[in-house]
Amino acid sequence: MSLQPIHEAKADESTAPARDVPWQTVVWNDPVNLMNYVSYVFESYFGYTAEHSNALMLQVHKDGKAIVSTGAREKIEYDVQAMHGYGLWATMKKADD
Amino acid sequence: MAQPFALSPLSDGTYIAYLTTGERLFLVRAAADVVELLGEEDTLSYGESELLEDTIEDPFAEFDGRGTSQQAPPPDPFGQADQTSPGAETIAENLERVLEALNTQDVPLAPTDPAVRRLLPDASLDPEVAAEFRKFTDFDLREQKVQRLLMLSGLLTEVDPSSDDNEHLPLVVRSDEAEAISAALGDIRLVLGERLDLRFDEDSELLHNFVMSIQQEMLEDRDVDDLDEETERRYIMGILFELAGYLQESLVECMLDDLRAKRGAQGL
Numbered sequence: 001m002s003l004q005p006i007h008e009a010k011a012d013e014s015t016a017p018a019r020d021v022p023w024q025t026v027v028w029n030d031p032v033n034l035m036n037y038v039s040y041v042f043e044s045y046f047g048y049t050a051e052h053s054n055a056l057m058l059q060v061h062k063d064g065k066a067i068v069s070t071g072a073r074e075k076i077e078y079d080v081q082a083m084h085g086y087g088l089w090a091t092m093k094k095a096d097d
Numbered sequence: 098m099a100q101p102f103a104l105s106p107l108s109d110g111t112y113i114a115y116l117t118t119g120e121r122l123f124l125v126r127a128a129a130d131v132v133e134l135l136g137e138e139d140t141l142s143y144g145e146s147e148l149l150e151d152t153i154e155d156p157f158a159e160f161d162g163r164g165t166s167q168q169a170p171p172p173d174p175f176g177q178a179d180q181t182s183p184g185a186e187t188i189a190e191n192l193e194r195v196l197e198a199l200n201t202q203d204v205p206l207a208p209t210d211p212a213v214r215r216l217l218p219d220a221s222l223d224p225e226v227a228a229e230f231r232k233f234t235d236f237d238l239r240e241q242k243v244q245r246l247l248m249l250s251g252l253l254t255e256v257d258p259s260s261d262d263n264e265h266l267p268l269v270v271r272s273d274e275a276e277a278i279s280a281a282l283g284d285i286r287l288v289l290g291e292r293l294d295l296r297f298d299e300d301s302e303l304l305h306n307f308v309m310s311i312q313q314e315m316l317e318d319r320d321v322d323d324l325d326e327e328t329e330r331r332y333i334m335g336i337l338f339e340l341a342g343y344l345q346e347s348l349v350e351c352m353l354d355d356l357r358a359k360r361g362a363q364g365l
Contacts, residue, residue: 029298030287030290031290031295031296031297031298031299031300031301032283032286032287032289032290032295032301033283033286033287034283034342034345034346034349036346036349036350036353037279037283037345037346037349039353040279040349040352040353040356043353043356044276044352044356050353050357061298077220077230077233080220080230081220081230081234081237081238084217084218084220084234084238085238085241085242085280086280086283087216087280087283087284087287089215089218090218090220091219091220091221091222092220092221092226092230093221093222
C-alpha cells in the first residue's frame, strides 16, 4: 500500500450520500460446487489472481460466505447474475447492511 | 471406468475424456432432465412443458431396443417417463417455441421445485429485491443454462454408441467450449444434490461412502436389482453425481492451466 500526500487524503474524506453506498456481491458456500471450479470462476470472471481467488474460495468454504465484489448497484446485479450463471449462489447487499 | 479430461496429445487445444456408452447415456438423460426442469410447469403452461420432453432426441433409443438380452433398460435416474425421439429438425423448433413462451411470461415466479430454485436462486435476502432481480434475469439465465446443457448433450452424442460397454469413447471439448461444459456439468450436479438432499459439505463424502458400499456389494455378486427402489435410485443418482464431478473437476484443471498460461503470456 502506498502513502498518500496529506492534501490528497483530505479531498477523499467526503461522505458519500446514502444512495451512493456501494453494493456487494456475497457468494455463499454450498455442498456441491467444487473448490477448483469456484476458484476458476473468481479468477476468470473477476480477473483476480490465483492467490486471491483461492483465498476467497477458502473463505467461502470455511466461513460459509465471502464478499467477492463491491461497486455500483448495476455492476453488482450483473455480477450476481453471472455467479448464478456459473451455478454459484450469490446475493446482493448494500455495503452497510 | 471413465478417464478424466486431459489436454489432447494432438496439441489442438482440445480436452478429451473417455466414457463408456452407458456413462454417456446417463449424462445425456441427466442433461435432458435438467433442460425439462428449466422449462418447468410453474413458468410454462402444461402443453408447452410437454414440448421440452420432446426437445432432446434420445440417440440411444434405437440402440436400447436392439441391445443384447443382458442389456438392462436404460437408467431413469430422475424417475421420469421415457422420452420419445422426434426428428432432429423438430428439436430446434420446439426449443424456439419454449423460449418464446418463457419470454411472454409477465412475472416469473420463484420456482417451487427446490432443484430449479437452486439453479435460479434468490439474489437477495430481501424478497422484494430478489423478485425484481428474478423479473429481469429469469429468462436469460434459463436460456443460458438450457443452451449449455444442449451443447453438452450434443458433444456426448457425437460418437456412435458402442455395444461393448467396456469400450471407452472420446468426449472432445474445445477450449472455447470448456467453460460452458463445466457449468452444464455443474448444473446437473446441483439438481442431483437437491434430489439427494445434500445440505452440508460432509454430505458429499457420506454419499461417496454409500456409493462405494453398494459397489462393494455388487462385487460380492449381489445384483443391483436386489436393492429396494429408494436405495437403487440414490445409488444411480450418486454414481451420476460422482461421474459429473470427476469430469467437471478434471475439465476445470485444464481450464485453469489454460487461463494461467494465457495470463502469463500477457504478463498479468
